[in-house]
Structure formats: C-alpha cells, structure tokens
Amino acid sequence: MTKPTYYITTPIYYPNDKLHIGHAYSTTVADTLARYKRLKGYDVRFLTGTDEHGQKLQRKAEAVGKTPQEYIDGIVEGIKKLWERLDISYDDFIRTTESRHTEVVQKIFSRLLEQGDIYLDNYEGWYCTPDESFWTERQLKDGKCPECGGDVEWVTEQSYFFKMGKYADRLIQYFHEHPDFLVPESRKHEMLNNFLLPGLEDLCVSRTTFDWGIPVRENPKHVIYVWLDALTNYITALGYLSEEQDLEERFRHYWPADVHLMSKEIVRFHSIYWPIILMALDLPLPKQVVGHGWLLMKDGKMSKSKGNVIDPNQLIDRYGADALRYFLLREISFGQDGVFTFESFMDRLNFDLANDLGNLLHRSLAMVNKFAGGIIPGPARLTELEDELKSLVLSAVDQTEESLEKKEFSKALDAIWQLVRRGNRYIDETAPWALHKAGDGERLNTVLYTMFEVLRIVSVLIQPFMPKTSPEMWKQMGLVEGEATTWDSARQFGQLPEGLKTSPGDPIFPRLDVEKELAALGVLAPAAAEQKSVKSAPKTEQASQPKEEGAGLVTLIDIEDFSKVELRVAQVVSAEKIEKADKLLKLQLDLGTETRQVVSGIAKHYQPEQLVGQKVILVANLKPVKLRGVESHGMILAASTGDQLVLATVSGDIPVGAKVK
Ligand code: MSP
Numbered sequence: 001m002t003k004p005t006y007y008i009t010t011p012i013y014y015p016n017d018k019l020h021i022g023h024a025y026s027t028t029v030a031d032t033l034a035r036y037k038r039l040k041g042y043d044v045r046f047l048t049g050t051d052e053h054g055q056k057l058q059r060k061a062e063a064v065g066k067t068p069q070e071y072i073d074g075i076v077e078g079i080k081k082l083w084e085r086l087d088i089s090y091d092d093f094i095r096t097t098e099s100r101h102t103e104v105v106q107k108i109f110s111r112l113l114e115q116g117d118i119y120l121d122n123y124e125g126w127y128c129t130p131d132e133s134f135w136t137e138r139q140l141k142d143g144k145c146p147e148c149g150g151d152v153e154w155v156t157e158q159s160y161f162f163k164m165g166k167y168a169d170r171l172i173q174y175f176h177e178h179p180d181f182l183v184p185e186s187r188k189h190e191m192l193n194n195f196l197l198p199g200l201e202d203l204c205v206s207r208t209t210f211d212w213g214i215p216v217r218e219n220p221k222h223v224i225y226v227w228l229d230a231l232t233n234y235i236t237a238l239g240y241l242s243e244e245q246d247l248e249e250r251f252r253h254y255w256p257a258d259v260h261l262m263s264k265e266i267v268r269f270h271s272i273y274w275p276i277i278l279m280a281l282d283l284p285l286p287k288q289v290v291g292h293g294w295l296l297m298k299d300g301k302m303s304k305s306k307g308n309v310i311d312p313n314q315l316i317d318r319y320g321a322d323a324l325r326y327f328l329l330r331e332i333s334f335g336q337d338g339v340f341t342f343e344s345f346m347d348r349l350n351f352d353l354a355n356d357l358g359n360l361l362h363r364s365l366a367m368v369n370k371f372a373g374g375i376i377p378g379p380a381r382l383t384e385l386e387d388e389l390k391s392l393v394l395s396a397v398d399q400t401e402e403s404l405e406k407k408e409f410s411k412a413l414d415a416i417w418q419l420v421r422r423g424n425r426y427i428d429e430t431a432p433w434a435l436h437k438a439g440d441g442e443r444l445n446t447v448l449y450t451m452f453e454v455l456r457i458v459s460v461l462i463q464p465f466m467p468k469t470s471p472e473m474w475k476q477m478g479l480v481e482g483e484a485t486t487w488d489s490a491r492q493f494g495q496l497p498e499g500l501k502t503s504p505g506d507p508i509f510p511r512l513d514v515e516k517e518l519a520a521l522g523v524l525a526p527a528a529a530e531q532k533s534v535k536s537a538p539k540t541e542q543a544s545q546p547k548e549e550g551a552g553l554v555t556l557i558d559i560e561d562f563s564k565v566e567l568r569v570a571q572v573v574s575a576e577k578i579e580k581a582d583k584l585l586k587l588q589l590d591l592g593t594e595t596r597q598v599v600s601g602i603a604k605h606y607q608p609e610q611l612v613g614q615k616v617i618l619v620a621n622l623k624p625v626k627l628r629g630v631e632s633h634g635m636i637l638a639a640s641t642g643d644q645l646v647l648a649t650v651s652g653d654i655p656v657g658a659k660v661k
Pocket of ligand 1: 010011012013014015021022023025026051230231233261262263264265266293294295296302
C-alpha cells in the first residue's frame with residue numbers, strides 16, 4: 001500500500017544575520033509535525049532553506065567588505081549547524097542562489113510573461129529595504145514603514161508587474177470553499193477584509209536598482225523581485241520544471257503542500273500572492289497556510305537595536321535542544337503571541353522537566369535498582385489502580401493525537417504531562433518501599449513494572465517533541481529502539497518486555513538553581529547572584545524550621561521559597577457540585593495553555609453559576625490530589641475569617657495564564 005504524502009515547509013529565512021529563537025520556533029513546530037506524521041506512517045517531505053537575494057543582503061555584505069555570496073555562505077553554514085543541533089529533520093534545504101532554483105524561476109517568469117500575466121510598466125512608490133516591501137502613501141505610518149517602523153525611500157523605476165486582480169475572484173471563492181485553507185480563522189478575515197475584498201493591486205515583481213537577484217532572461221537589467229523568487233522555492237525544491245525526470249516526478253508526488261508554516265507578518269504573501277501565482281501556473285493550491293504568532297520579549301519584538309535577541313545556541317549549549325524545544329512548544333499557545341522570559345524558561349525546566357519527567361524516570365530507576373537488582377520484573381495481578389492508569393494512557397494518546405492534528409502543541413504536551421504526573425502519584429500511592437519492607441513481592445513487581453510501562457508510553461509520545469530524550473530514556477530503561485517504541489505501541493499497555501536490564505545514567509533534566517543560571521546567562525549580574533546564593537545557603541538546612549518572631553510562631557520564608565509557588569491567573573469555565581460532598585465544587589479552569597480541573601471547598605459560599613467567567617488565582621504547581629474521589633490539580637486562593645469566605649479574584653484586563661507575583 002502506498003503511504004499518504006505529507007509535504008510541510010518553513011519560510012526560507014533571510015541569511016542576513018544569525019537566526020534567533022523566533023526562527024527556531026517556526027522550525028521546531030514544523031519539525032514536530034514532520035516527525036509526528038512520519039511516526040504515523042506518512043511519506044513526509046520537510047523543506048526549509050534560505051532566501052538569499054535582495055538589496056538588504058547586498059548592502060549588508062558590502063558593509064563588511066564581502067561579496068553577497070561569501071557573506072551568505074558563512075551565515076547559511078551557521079543556520080544548518082543550528083538546525084542540526086536542534087534536531088531538525090528536514091529532507092531538503094533549498095538556497096535560492098542554487099541553479100536548481102534560479103533556472104526554474106526564470107522559466108516561470110518567462111511563462112507568466114508570455115501568457116500576459118506579467119507586464120512592463122513604471123513604478124512609483126515608497127519602498128522599505130529591510131522588509132523588501134512597497135507601500136502607498138496611505139499605508140505609511142507617520143511617514144515610516146507600517147511593518148517595521150523604519151525609513152522608506154521614494155522609488156521611481158521601470159518594473160514588471162503581476163496582474164493580481166485577474167485572479168482575485170477565484171481566490172476569494174477558494175477561501176470560501178476551503179475553510180481550512182488559512183488558519184487561524186482570524187488571519188483569514190484579515191486577508192479577506194484588508195486585501196482581497198477592497199481589490200488587489202498588481203504586484204511589482206522586478207527591480208533595476210540593484211543586481212543581487214535572478215536576472216529576467218528577456219530583459220537582464222531587471223532582477224526578479226524577492227517574493228516571486230522566494231515563494232517559488234516551495235516548488236523548485238521539489239523539482240518543478242526540472243529536466244531530470246525523477247525530480248519532476250517527485251514534484252508530482254508531493255505537490256500540493258499540506259502545510260506552509262510561517263508567522264503572521266508573511267501570511268499575506270503566502271495566502272494571496274502565492275496562490276495566485278500557482279493559479280497562473282495551473283497548479284493546485286497548497287492545502288493549508290498556517291500563520292502562527294510571534295515570540296516576543298518583555299519589551300516587544302526581538303531586534304538587534306534593542307539588544308534583546310536570543311541566540312538559540314546559547315540555550316542549547318547550556319540546557320540541550322530538547323529543553324528549548326519543550327519550552328517553545330509548551331509555553332506558547334499556538335497561533336497566539338507568546339513572551340519569552342528566562343524565568344519562565346527556567347520554570348518549565350525545573351517544574352515540568354526536572355520535577356515531573358526527570359523525577360519519574362530517576363526514582364523509578366533507583367527503586368528497581370534497590371528492590372529488583374536493576375531488572376524490570378514482570379507484573380503479577382493488575383488491580384483497579386493499574387486499570388485506571390490504562391484508561392488514562394488511552395485518553396492521553398487520543399488527546400495527544402487530536403491536539404497534534406489541530407496543531408495545539410501545548411495541549412498535546414499537557415496531555416502527556418498528565419500521565420507523567422499521574423505516574424509520580426502512582427508511585428506515592430503504591431509506596432514500593434513499603435511493599436518491599438512488607439515482603440509483598442508480587443505487588444511490588446506489578447508496581448515496578450507499571451512505573452516503567454508508564455515511562456515507556458511517555459517516551460513514545462514525546463518523540464516528535466523531544467527527539468533526544470526518548471532514546472536517552474530507552475537507553476536508561478534498557479529498551480532497544482524499535483522494540484515497543486513505535487507510535488502505535490503507546491496504545492498498548494503491557495508492551496514493555498519483562499526482564500529489561502536498566503542502566504541508570506545522569507539525570508536527563510537536572511534541577512537548576514535559577515539565580516545561578518540567570519547570572520550565567522548574563523540576565524543577572526554574577527555578583528548579585530553570588531550574594532543571593534550565599535545568603536540563601538543556610539536556608540536549605542533549616543528549610544522547614546519555623547523561626548520565632550514576636551509573640552507568635554511565624555515561619556519566615558525568603559523570596560526563593562515564595563518563588564517556588566507558581567501562582568497564575570485562571571478563568572472559571574464551568575463549575576458543578578460534587579455528589580455527597582456539600583462543601584466541594586468541581587471547577588474547570590482555563591489557564592490559556594491548558595484546562596485544569598480543581599476541586600475547591602467553596603460550595604457553601606458560592607453557587608456554581610456565580611463563578612463562571614471569574615478570573616481567580618490558581619496555585620498551579622501543587623501536587624494533584626483526589627478529594628472525594630475527584631481529581632484536583634491545584635488550588636484556588638480565597639480569603640476567609642470565621643464563616644466568611646471570599647475568593648481572590650483578579651480585576652483588570654490581564655490574560656489567563658499570567659503569573660501572579
Ligand atoms: N525570507 C522571508 C520568507 C520567505 S518565505 C517564501 C522572511 N524571512 S525571515 O528571515 O524574516 O523569517 C521570517 C519568519 O521567521 C517568520 O515568518 C517566522 O516564521 C519566523 N520568525 C521570525 N521571527 C519570529 C518571532 N519573533 N516569532 C515567531 N516567528 C518568527 O520573512
């Protein structure tokens with residue numbers, strides 16, 4: 001049976017500078033989808049590359065006394081190295097200066113010229129070099145580029161134009177007939193209302209004021225202007241119009257693309273100009289254009305001038321590729337903008353990776369070592385507890401798949417982490433150390449086996465997100481890749497072979513001292529961090545000893561202790577009473593990146609319907625517990641005295657998920 005194909009692309013990046021974590025975000029997302037589809041049995045083609053022409057690159061190279069190609073080659077080498085370090089499993093890397101691209105772009109231009117879609121005219125308008133975009137007087141913001149806020153130049157020159165208007169109606173109809181063509185939905189409305197419906201202007205597709213580009217064969221003083229050159233990479237890389245038959249076949253095999261991925265600022269080019277170019281070439285349109293949000297810093301977009309650009313290499317060097325991948329995929333709600341802070345990065349590493357996942361693996365390894373000579377035993381009789389875990393596994397796999405199909409990466413990881421946390425709780429509940437002490441070997445074997453079975457299933461599910469961690473877990477568990485590690489094996493509880501010889505290694509995600517890390521990364525001055533850690537050193541020994549203060553016993557904590565508590569704004573989505581528990585309400589809370597279930601003892605003070613829509617403060621990193629058999633994952637804050645209780649709510653326009661400090 002032939003496998004279904006899946007062709008996914010990232011934007012081709014400008015190699016005018018080193019790439020930052022924003023670029024790494026797009027590429028990681030594409031890689032996660034490519035890996036997932038491969039695991040699901042698709043014939044995947046994953047393309048990335050570099051967009052190497054244009055005036056900006058030419059000027060940049062001149063400024064450092066290099067030819068454009070020399071300058072670009074150095075940067076591209078760094079980009080390829082970065083993708084290798086980040087485990088980006090691309091199948092092809094296209095550079096727009098390669099002849100397999102330039103020659104085909106010339107053929108495409110000739111065809112469009114011949115059939116009258118492209119014509120020669122004069123152009124007058126405002127041009128923004130950094131964005132390689134033309135703007136009308138009306139579009140300028142205070143005389144500056146509306147996109148980047150930079151200076152624009154008045155340009156008058158002869159140019160070739162593409163008759164966009166000719167295809168606009170067909171494209172509008174296409175938008176209506178293919179509701180999933182452009183996602184998220186909001187971007188579709190923006191494209192229709194701001195560009196398509198008011199009427200499309202013809203697109204300038206050649207320039208004569210610089211020569212770092214692909215010459216128009218019919219009129220070589222013109223070079224093909226960047227977007228016609230850039231967008232066509234998605235077909236030239238496959239082999240469109242190639243003279244080699246197998247390449248042309250490859251094109252027919254994979255085209256149309258399943259997903260073109262990018263962030264919102266270039267959605268216009270991909271969802272309007274690109275489909276129109278394809279229509280003119282009589283080619284099918286891509287199935288989906290996906291415009292995600294921006295990764296921002298606290299002070300807005302990353303830019304060299306603000307000095308807030310983060311090099312992914314810096315994070316990979318210190319924490320490994322998977323930590324960065326996990327953070328990007330987990331922290332940002334796909335489609336929306338997300339803010340990068342070192343603090344939130346450290347939190348994810350410490351809470352999710354070290355405390356939850358790392359801990360589950362290492363305590364399991366330590367226990368099997370202590371109680372079973374390092375060999376994972378076979379299970380005896382399974383109890384209700386294991387049956388409950390089995391059904392949680394199934395729902396975690398379903399939710400992971402469903403969320404990945406919808407590109408909701410954070411939700412997918414949340415589903416996997418529910419399982420990780422349940423695994424840790426299973427250990428607490430079954431207390432293998434007590435079973436060992438009591439000499440209950442049968443039950444102990446079942447528990448040890450089950451712990452590792454949960455770990456196996458987690459390791460299978462995290463493969464698309466964290467491609468280095470899965471094999472590392474297998475190694476430590478004594479599992480050979482291919483043996484119970486296929487995607488489908490995650491659904492089959494009990495696939496873990498018995499008798500595996502474990503080999504514990506270093507912690508997969510060691511817990512970090514946040515202040516030391518911030519200092520090492522240059523976020524905090526090293527001296528300040530040093531001082532703080534000296535001051536806090538004795539604290540560990542006395543952590544739980546209350547100090548006497550005044551008349552009463554008051555436990556003093558320092559800021560580090562407080563920072564262990566993760567407080568977040570959450571919105572009540574629904575609330576309901578719990579049978580036979582007249583004090584408790586079961587709440588579903590929206591945290592932005594996930595929905596949490598929390599049981600709260602407020603039923604005497606609030607009716608369920610009063611709570612819906614309220615923004616409350618959630619202690620988000622509390623160990624989950626069961627209250628009257630209902631799982632509660634966190635606690636909401638309230639003030640109380642005597643009989644009175646009032647929930648701590650948040651007023652003002654603050655998004656859900658925001659940290660309370
Ligand atoms: N060369 C064009 C794209 C041509 S595609 C036919 C270009 N290059 S770029 O180097 O500026 O890269 C833009 C892309 O990088 C964005 O669309 C996005 O995918 C990614 N990102 C760059 N900065 C980003 C953030 N701060 N946040 C998220 N993604 C970011 O435009």
